[in-house]
Amino acid sequence: MEHNSDRKAFEACIVEIVQCLAGLCDTEIGIHTDLNQIASLSDQEESQILGYEVAPTPQHFQFDCDLVPIEAAYLKHKEYDHYVARVGVRIHLPSQIENILRAQFSSSLMDQVDYALTGHSDLEFEMVYDGLLVCFLTTGFDNFTVDGMTDTMLRHSYAQIVQDLDPVMPWLKFARFLSQQHYNREQMENIQKRLPSILDNALQNKGIADAHVFTLCELSGSFDPALRLFKKRYGDLFADISG
Structure with missing residues (x-):
């Protein structure tokens, strides 16, 4: 039971990371289907996914995913122009996050297995x-279940990974908050450009100040304290915004 709860906490953490990065990058996944085939689907019938694309690809850090074949894959009509699909995914995350996962990716049962989430x-x-069917990952990616291989390689360290990721999670949530504000494309590009250094700083300087600020955010229900800290530390990014 402890393994299951640790795994679910890890999976929930990955969901939140993907949602936050997708919000910052406005990421969507599109799947290509046979228009004639899906037009004739009943509610119980399934259709085939012919191809996929993930866009846009950020320029300043790694973040995207590949669709991989799984036996349980399906595409079904839900209602109106909406469809549901179970898809296999391989997720690529910024190096600061991926390095934490890679460091724990091992198993006494298997040698020389290449890292993959x-x-x-x-x-x-x-x-x-x-x-063409489209899902906006910042809201649509609300669940993730690891496959057998990932579980085998990480099951011994789910709790440790979640703990190691804890310093970057508030900053990722803050980045998602910024993506929901009325900033122009250049400002959003600047946030993306600075994200690697922000994540590096969060992991290398786990100071009480950041933790205290984000605790204030939770208590107040507002990101204003973090916005003030962000402007102080990276003031050249948003010199013209209030907060």
């Missing part, structure tokens, strides 16, 4: 045009 997610898609 793989599993499946149940996503909801909306038909855009000509058989």
Whole structure:
């Protein structure tokens, strides 16, 4: 039971990381289907995914995912122009986060297995045009289940990974908050450009100040304290915004 609870905490952490990064990068995943086939689907029938694309790809850090074949994959009509799909995914994260996972990726049962964060997610898609279905990951990626290989390689360290990721989580949530404000494309590009150094700083300087500030954010229900800290530390980014 302890393993299951630790795994679920890890999976929830990955979901939040993906949502935050997707919000910052405005990431969407599109799947290509046979328009004629899905137009004739009943509620119980399934269709085939012919291809996929993930966009946009950030320029200043790694973040995307690949669709991988799984036996339980499906694509079904839900209602109107909405469809649900279970897809296998391999998730690529910024190096600061991925290094934490790589450091724990090992098993006494298997040698020389290449690192990969793989599993499946149940996503909801909306038909855009000509058989292209789109899911916006910042809201649509709300679940993730590791596959057997990832579980084998990480099961001994789920709790440790969640603990090691703890310093970066408030900053990722803050980045998602910033992505929801009315900033222009150049400002968002600047945040993306600075994100690696922000994550590095959070991991290398686990000072009480940041923890205290984000505790204030939780208590106040507002990111204003973090915004003031952010402006003080990275003032050149948002010299013209209030907060």
